[in-house]
Amino acid sequence: MRTSVRSVHEQLSFADVDGGAALFGEVPSRYDDISLFDATLVVVDLETTGGSPVDDRITEIGAVKVRGGEVIGEFATLVDPGMPIPPQIVSLTGITEAMVHDAPRDSEAFLSFLEFARGSILVAHNARFDMGFLRRCAERLHVRWPFPAPLCTVTLARRILSRDEAPSVRLSALAELFDVTVRPTHRALDDARATVEVLHRLLERVGNQGVRTVRELASYRSESASRLAAKRHLGESLPTRPGVYLFRGPTDEVLYVGTAVNLRRRVMSYFSGTDPRRRMSEMVRLATRVDHVECAHGLEAGVRELRLLAAHAPAYNRRSTQPRRGWWLVLSTERFPRLKVSRSPTDQSVGPFSDRMVAASVGDLISVGAGLRTCATTGRGATHHWCRPDSSGRMIGGCRAASPVPVTLTEYAGRVMKARAVMLGDCGDIVERAIAEVSRLATAEMFESAARQRDRTAAMIDTLARCQRLRALCVVAELVVARPHDGGGWELGVIRHGQLASAGLARRGVPPMPVVEALVAGAQTVNPGVGPLCGAPPEEAALIYRWITEPGARIVSASQPLTLPAHGAARRLDWSRLAREARR
Structure with a gap:
């Protein structure tokens, strides 16, 4: 199959590629104030051999050119990926190796698409995926990318539609919601046509809200999302280190507790309006302050989170608020x-x-x-x-x-x-x-x-x-464990009777033993309590056990050996795993 284009143009050759703007027409690097009615949009969809723009290749390109709500051209071509098409992809798309045998290679197909789309703004459903493959083609051909930032109908749907109306923003779900005439089939042109209809339905939703230009559409946020974005200042001063964060409400009550590898990045994500959990949006709207506790590493953050959940029982946390309730x-x-x-x-x-x-x-x-x-x-x-x-x-x-x-x-x-x-x-x-x-x-x-x-x-x-x-963990009076840190050095933990007594980090180039000695000297005293876990909260003990048994962890010192029963149930865990699989 060769390229099928419903618009008159001259086929490009490799000799025409000079990387200059003149080749593709004058395309703005940003949206400026282009009217949505006057803008030329090219809605594109790709089928590929897999999900990696580096390791996989395009098998089909489909595109629809629209202006003023009217379709003015279509582009469709199969593409020879130059590599086998995995069976699961054949099953999903119906595109076989025999079908692409005589199709153009991706370089030729990409240049044809560039000519078709010249002077336009690209639109795609999950634009990051499609643009990743198209940009990779441009890099291999040493062609300057000639388009401004694309519009993504996934992002637009998340901003325009409520979670109640659209729990999922998959193309098939939106096509069902809007009852479009062309349903997605995992073929590029059909999916591009379906995306055009979805885009037009989304534009209808915001047309009466003063959205007139491409720039206004790209920056559109619903009233709810705008209220969330207005809270961004709550997280702007947070550090980029690991730790625990606490959202507090109007009366200083703790609304929500969570952990993060990067406190600032994680907390700022709550203000984007992309979290699918409705209660999280409600929580952020109520929040008046975000407190934080910096931690040495992930284990300390996880333990502190469990303890804070037990202490405050936040209204918007659903797990671990009653750690001893079992x-x-x-x-x-x-x-x-x-x-x-x-x-x-x-x-x-x-x-x-x-x-x-x-x-x-x-x-x-x-x-x-x-x-x-x-x-x-x-x-x-x-x-x-x-x-x-x-x-x-x-x-x-x-x-x-x-x-x-x-x-x-x-x-x-x-x-x-x-x-x-x-x-x-x-x-x-x-x-x-x-x-x-x-x-x-x-x-x-x-x-x-x-x-x-x-x-x-x-x-x-x-x-x-x-x-x-x-x-076995909780009966040990004191256990000191070191684990390699991602940035070099060692993550350190002092565990007493199944509870974290102190935590620290010996950075790259710092001798770890003096740090260990200081942590042991300043560690919390833990008196064993009643029960098989010596009073340790089960979730905390389980979190610590996973941490000390992950690859790379080393026991620095122990008051007694950490041993499991010789005739314990662990010997039959493989049997229980198979039993659970048989139940599915």
Whole structure:
């Protein structure tokens, strides 16, 4: 397929390329005050072999030239990319290697497009993508880029349409919203035609708001976005270092807490009006001040964020505002103990769980494996436990300790010891029995029961492994860890009983050990509390564990070894991962 152009022009050759403005017509480097009615716009769409302008190539160019709301020309050509077209791209676009075999190479197609678009302003849906490929062609041909900044219908849609009206600004979603006559098909000309209609519908929305020129359109912001932009001064004085930021409201209340690698850049992004979360726009409109805390590195910022969330419970944060609110499996203090779901952990507990039903399900599996009762019938002064099974051997009332003969206090104590061992990390036997039960049910073709058992077993493995990891960290009185810093040097953390006691940064060229010694000397005192995590908030301990186990991290010193149970649940994490994948 050769180039198809519905406008009369002379084909360019490489000899014509001199990089001068005269070749392409006089095109302003900025919009000036060009009337939208008089402006010549070329709406362009590309199909490519992939998403990288450097590594991938164009397979099709489609463009529509419009002026005053009328189509005055179209341009379409397949392009030989000079490289294989990946199967997923063929499936998406329908463009095969056979179709582009006789098509022009990108250099020839690009020059033809330049002639078609001379003197115009380019428009594209997600202009950064299309312009990236077109500019790359210009660079390879050593041709000066002759166009002013393009108009992007993604950006315009985000500024003109409300989130309620247009939750998505994908071309297909906008085409559906505006009920355009040409729907996008992942072919360049069809998509360019659809983009033209979307552009015209967007222009209709702002025509009665005094938007008359290309410059006014490019700089247009809705009233809501303008109110957000008016708050930019709140973030202009922030540093460019990592840390935590706090948006405060009219009565100095904390509205929102977040972390950032670059405080100024992150906070300024809230005033652009591009955040899809409606509550964030509402929060910014209420904000009167932005406070910040500079941090040595990402771990310190993450920990400080968690602590500030717990302290202030900001109205516009949805996560981590109640870090100690979870469910735990604990052994009751009854004469014949059983596993109970509780808000308060003891030293021998499993958790935390975010879902009470999941906690109860895992508790049931452990009760089955250890032989603990799940009934509430044994009295305070009982000398034995006896829940009789029915004639078929099934447990009456569902008690997991049902047996044909009474269970004495001494015999039951052995079962309790087994459950305690599981909670402390020796869970290999119970985990293997639960996995074997999945296989038995599947072999018996009881597939629904097998699936339920699989999901419960995976939840048990994941929770036990997580609890064992965090317990191993939290029992260590002091742990000093160093991790390479992106800019050179070392990120340093002093961890005591699963909590960050101090943090610092030894920059490139600075001896790290004196910094470590100063951090240890000034570190916060942490007294271990009750529970398997020694009082550490689970989210903070989990954040620290991830940080100290990432590639490159080194233990500088430890008051005792950081060890996991030899027969812990971590050995079966691969099984639980496969079980979760099977559920999808």
